[in-house]
Amino acid sequence: MRWQVEVFPNDVAHAMRALSSLLACGAAPGDVVWSEGAGMQGDLLGEAALLSPPVEAVPLRALRRLPAGFLPLAETVAMHAHPERFRSLHELAVDLAADPRRWRDALDPRRLALERTAREVRREIHKMHAFVRFRQLEEGDGEVRYVAWFEPVHHIVHAAAPFFAQRFAAMRWAILTPALCVHWNREGLAFTPGVDRSRAPPPDAGEALWLDYYRSIFNPSRVKTAAMLREMPRRYWHNLPETQAITGLLQEAPARSARMVEQASESQRRMPISVPRVVARTPRTPQEQLADLGRRARHCTDCPMASAATQMVWGEGPVGAALMIVGEQPGDQEDLAGRPFVGPAGQLLRRALQELGWPAEQLYLTNAVKHFHFQPRGKRRMHKTPGQREAEACEQWLEAEIRLVAPQAILALGGTAASSVLGRSAGVAQSLGSWWARADGVPVWVVHHPAAVLRRAESGAPGFEDWVEAMRPALQRSMA
Ligand code: URA
Helix, strand or coil: CCEEEEECCCCHHHHHHHHHHHHHHCCCHHHEEEEECCCCCHHHHCHHHCCCCCCCCCCCHHHHCCCCCHHHHHHHHCCCCCCCHHHHHHHHHHHHHHCHHHHHCCCCHHHHHHHHHHHHHHHHHHHHHHHCCCEEEECCCCCEEEEEECCCCCCCHHHHHHHHHHHCCCCCEEEECCCEEEEECCCCEEEEECCCHHHCCCCCHHHHHHHHHHHHHCCHHHCCHHHHHHHCCHHHHHHCHHHHHHHHHHHHHHHHHHHHHHHCCHHHHCCCCCCCCCCCCCCCCHHHHHHHHHHHHHCCCCCCHHHHCCCCCCCECCCCCCEEEEECCCCHHHHHHCCCCCCHHHHHHHHHHHHCCCCHHHEEEEECCCCCCEEEECCEEEECCCCHHHHHHHHHHHHHHHHHHCCCEEEEEHHHHHHHHHCCCCCHHHHCCCCEECCCCCEEEEECCHHHHHCHHHHCCCCHHHHHHHHHHHHHHHHC
16 A cells, blocks of 8 residues: 655644554555645645545554654654655654664664754754844834844754744744744744745844954954854855855955964964864774764653753763673762762772772773652752663663673673663562673673662662672673
């Protein structure tokens, strides 16, 4: 069976319902033809535009059954202009519906490609926030309105608009674009169809002032054209008043900067001039990939802990470390410092490692769950054991860390770490004293969590010396 689906630029919600319906119907991505309607919004043109399946029939239910991170990713990717984006999303959704564990693979090429696509969308939203330049227009009623012209490549006007409503809440303004315009009347946002560039407002006096200011802050001795182009890509230039001045300023820069050097004192002139180093582009090393992964994890919102915690706490240590030590989650101090194992339980672990003579450079320290999970009590934040949902949301990051670090063995501290690493419910008591094999072949050794050793009386954990001895087999195996 073949499916014909019409989606509408700027109507992400409609596209998500269509995707959800296709998933619920079991449509194969190869059997779906996605086309883009010219309409401003799907619901204006009517649901009849979607021939089949009926989009309202299965409102997002099928998408919500996928791992929690998929829907926000899909909503962002849907704003991209790439004609194949819906097919790619559908392919990933079908993969995940068949096996939700695939979401744990943060290095999956299909997911990585879609995350790159989402980054381009977010980047353009950021550029729109930075590069919209309002011009002042007098209306017939003597009221002032601020109007800007912008030409986004992607369908980002809806997503970018709330920023302007907040920032310029007291002004009446409109941003005109070829695909969709947005208006603010100090009370609410309204969207109207796109307009032609000829409707863009003419330059105003405020703009001349801004140009003078821009010229005055332009430092010819600090010209970094590549960085400038990265921050302000050329395609935005024709709508930015300051770019009229840039070409001239760049042409004058060498002469102006030479004059500045001339004017410098004799002693300053003898100072060595730093020559920019030309760095060859090298392929990304696993260490760089690991750092990239950590940056991506910082934006993860797959579980509710992300918004309560101060920050995501990433692992520490080198790629190729012989042993990876996996804890439960950052505690109060780790959450504030942004580093694993720096609080009381972490210090106990570090003392044990010292006693075992474990070389720090051969260890990678991380946690099963990357955000601090807590219960507020007055001013204090009391540790709360992460639930299955939190552990599952973080598994993608832990699995990617294990793949990139590729340790000889893993030491799991406590039940949460053991379950996350072994991918099944694995209590500490049942796991002690034996080696366990992961599906990828990495052997796992389980010991009590250091916090349990600190609270020995209630937890029944061993004393410090016995706990240290319990870790020794992991040392021997990883260094063998
Ligand atoms: N600190 C961490 O970073 N992880 C733990 O599991 C305990 C303390």
